[in-house]
Amino acid sequence: MESKHIATSSPFSLHRGCHECNLSKLCIPIAVGAEDIDRLEEIIRQGKMLNRGEYIFEQHTPFRSCFAVRSGAIKTFTVSEEGEEQVTGFYLPGEIIGLDSVSMEKYSCSAVALERTSVCEIPLEKFEDLASDIPSLQHHFFSLMSKEIQESRQLTMLLSKNSAEERIASLLLSLSTRFSRRRLSGTNFRLPMPRSDIGNYLGLAVETVSRVITRFQNNGIIKVQGREVQILQLEELQKVLRHDTKCLEHQKESAVNGR
Amino acid sequence: MESKHIATSSPFSLHRGCHECNLSKLCIPIAVGAEDIDRLEEIIRQGKMLNRGEYIFEQHTPFRSCFAVRSGAIKTFTVSEEGEEQVTGFYLPGEIIGLDSVSMEKYSCSAVALERTSVCEIPLEKFEDLASDIPSLQHHFFSLMSKEIQESRQLTMLLSKNSAEERIASLLLSLSTRFSRRRLSGTNFRLPMPRSDIGNYLGLAVETVSRVITRFQNNGIIKVQGREVQILQLEELQKVLRHDTKCLEHQKESAVNGR
DNA sequence: CGTACAGTTGAGGAGATTCAATCATCGTGG
DNA sequence: CCACGATGATTGAATCTCCTCAACTGTACG
Incomplete structure (x- = not known):
């Protein structure tokens, strides 16, 4: 590390x-x-x-x-x-x-x-x-x-028009492309900042950041272990940003389905 | 005009x-x-x-x-x-x-x-x-x-940290100082843009813009007639921006008091 | 091994949005 | 000059997203 x-x-x-x-x-x-x-x-x-x-x-x-x-x-x-x-x-x-x-x-x-x-x-x-x-x-x-x-x-646009999910997707994608530019992995990287900074930057409460990240993970879009991030489905993440997908299948239902 | x-x-x-x-x-x-x-x-x-x-x-x-x-x-x-x-x-x-x-x-x-x-x-x-x-x-x-x-x-900061009231107060104050700089009245001016543009700019729904403006007016901070704005209490507006005052005395109460 | 900090999870509430209806204003043409 | 349609603005009611508060878990570090 x-x-x-x-x-x-x-x-x-x-x-x-x-x-x-x-x-x-x-x-x-x-x-x-x-x-x-x-x-x-x-x-x-x-x-x-x-x-x-x-x-x-x-x-x-x-x-x-x-x-x-x-x-x-x-x-x-x-x-x-x-x-x-x-x-x-x-x-x-x-x-x-x-x-x-x-x-x-x-x-x-x-x-x-x-x-x-x-x-x-x-x-x-x-x-x-x-x-x-x-x-x-x-x-x-x-x-x-x-x-x-x-x-x-x-x-500014992100903050004024986009949901919590879209904001976080956007940040992850931004980091991804910036790592790629340096010929590092764009799908496996370490977040340099704590959740609180992410929240502050994106105008979200820490708890929301955490929840969204967990949600992304539950949907198989990413895998997260502390600050270590693995993007599993880049396209899905991009879809989220384009309002295409909403990953907010609230866990209630999946809970009902006995998962 | x-x-x-x-x-x-x-x-x-x-x-x-x-x-x-x-x-x-x-x-x-x-x-x-x-x-x-x-x-x-x-x-x-x-x-x-x-x-x-x-x-x-x-x-x-x-x-x-x-x-x-x-x-x-x-x-x-x-x-x-x-x-x-x-x-x-x-x-x-x-x-x-x-x-x-x-x-x-x-x-x-x-x-x-x-x-x-x-x-x-x-x-x-x-x-x-x-x-x-x-x-x-x-x-x-x-x-x-x-x-x-x-x-x-x-x-960006305004959008990520401030409420609807604070955002609109901020815009009004910004316009005010910019008019003043040109030696025009900083308290009596005409909004050059429709409410929809204000909302879009500040990340708010048009209805919210309208509601907040009405609220400011009810509190005697400004007087509005269409796009014509009159700032009656500049200091109060500045207070709003500093989280000092909240003008959200929801009309319910005043309604109860029989107005 | 406990303290401190970072991160997660849950419940409840507040502010803003959305949808819908109404009202006002303005430029245009009859 | 007034009627008209169109656009802009306001208001109300219901809904939803995100925040706040709170408790809890995990992890790093002395």
Whole structure:
């Protein structure tokens, strides 16, 4: 269970540059030619390590940098005046955090490591200069931010229109495709976050998350053991998201049928 | 009721440049020095007029430009595969639409005029070149996009954590501050959108929107006549948003008391 | 081996939805 | 200028999904 850390966060990989990073096709370097990667590397501080629970940055502190996740997993969240936490996102290797605070005075959310995690720091001031010089880099960064807006819109839509089942199906599918992109299994993976964070993120009570997951399992769509997830019927999960299927065969009936 | 249009969208103002536009402090030009505004004006197509119901751009068509709203009001929305509409935002003068599609192949949403509206077109390709040349412009544009992410996050939060009353209070307050920014009344204004769009945007049924508005009115917080809104107690509305007050004194009781 | 925390399960209740009917408003054409 | 249909808005009643509260189970860790 801890073994996967070794692969991605060994001391060696930490000090490799963007050239060697196997995430470069997902990350910032994708935008720049080989000759410009060196300039990019110059401004990026590589491979800062964090233990579970450690902060990458904190809400309301001065904004300096975005961060690329290199290994591990991160959650971002805001805390309202009343002290309520709101999870705004989960970030996996190859993804960028801090885009919502670019060109702001202060970070608009906090970011904490959900497990042992390494990140690359992208100081925005220097980065903006570089982006002015390299049009494709500016373009790519616009694109990243634009995607972030779209994803947030997606989530908004999910929350405003979809049932608990559909929301959870959506999250599972999102994780699945994001693992696949990194050439990991899209059907067998470990949830980096506790149920409470899932609920918070999706606007559901923990109990509801738990119930829905159990329901999915009873319907043979997934198999769950703690945080270990196995997607057995990907298509069914997609159907759930499309309002096609409802898996809410309330257990009453099956109970009556003596199962 | 139609008089306000004359002020902001008379043929004259349409062909005035950014220099004279009274929205320049809210819009793009804020970022550039006086000497650079001319270069900005060169690439911006000013004052395109649209009637209510006309599209500024349509989802899935090739992305070319962002648009700054000059007068009127716009709603953006996506249509899912099943044909369901999801309103993603309302935009008032001084605000920019299309940021969620920057550096994308195609528009990720459609934009239609909610009333007679004029917009300025910002062709992104040329704009990116200019942004490379003018660091403050690049910076400002990053900032705009970042704000858009944050606002979308705000909305997500609203939908996931807040009741119907709180959501509607939030929208009213948002409109109020946005009108104020333009030095219009923040307490007396006309809703540019129908209840159905409000409901769709806030993840509520039209009936719920109607009920909550009526409730607010019964509690003396606002006065509503069709789309004309008068905020009578701004502080109370803010309290609602902070979970402080609940205005759900269900009418039952007042009915018992013989009203 | 007990404490703490994460996750599951059950019962009951509250807020929002859905369905249905009614009322209001507005632009249009006779 | 008024009647008309259409769309938008309101109100009521019944239903349902999800939340809350509570108890319980499992698991990690000192």
